[in-house]
Amino acid sequence: MDRFFDRANGALALRHDARLLHSKSRPEAWETWSTCNGVALPVRPWQMLEHVYLILQAAAAGLGVAMGWWHMARDEIASGVLAAPIGFVADGSRYLLLSSEAASPRVIRSREALLDWMHRFG
Known part of the structure; x- marks a missing residue:
């Protein structure tokens, strides 16, 4: 880490x-991080x-x-392959779940199963 951080x-x-x-x-990620943290990126x-x-x-x-x-x-962070020395910052980005089908019972069950899985595994 000393190669990249002081x-x-x-x-x-x-x-x-x-x-x-x-x-x-996600080409704007560094700029977004910089804005969220009030850190200029030279x-x-x-x-x-x-x-x-x-x-x-x-x-x-x-x-x-x-x-x-x-x-x-x-x-990778948990195993030590990567580190997050400055941590993570919420930037307001989100995921959307879209379907080409109307909200049929099958689509609703699938959506609920996916959301449940996402909540369990972070």
């Missing part, structure tokens, strides 16, 4: 030369990959710092 006044901060890993599936090296999963894998390989969703990173 400890200033007891708090971790991104180093000015830390490579930020961006995903095409110009620094960065790399764009196709999906959040790929930037998490690149971070695990030591190629830079990734900004990802907790639910996609939690197993």
Whole structure:
């Protein structure tokens, strides 16, 4: 982590030369994080990959710092493969469940089962 973070006044901060890993599936993630935390992001090296999963894998390989969703990173964090040294910040993003079918009993049961599963597993 010392390659990417400095400890200033007891708090971790991104180093000015830390490579930020961006995903095409959520290219605004670093800017959103910066706004939510009131932290300016100076110009620094960065790399764009196709999906959040790929930037998490690149971070695990030591190629830079990734900004990802907790639910996609939690197993790697729990196992020690990844770390969240600055933590997670709610940014207002949400998931939507859409169906091409009207709200038939089958669709309603499926929706409720999915929501139940999501609540159980975070």
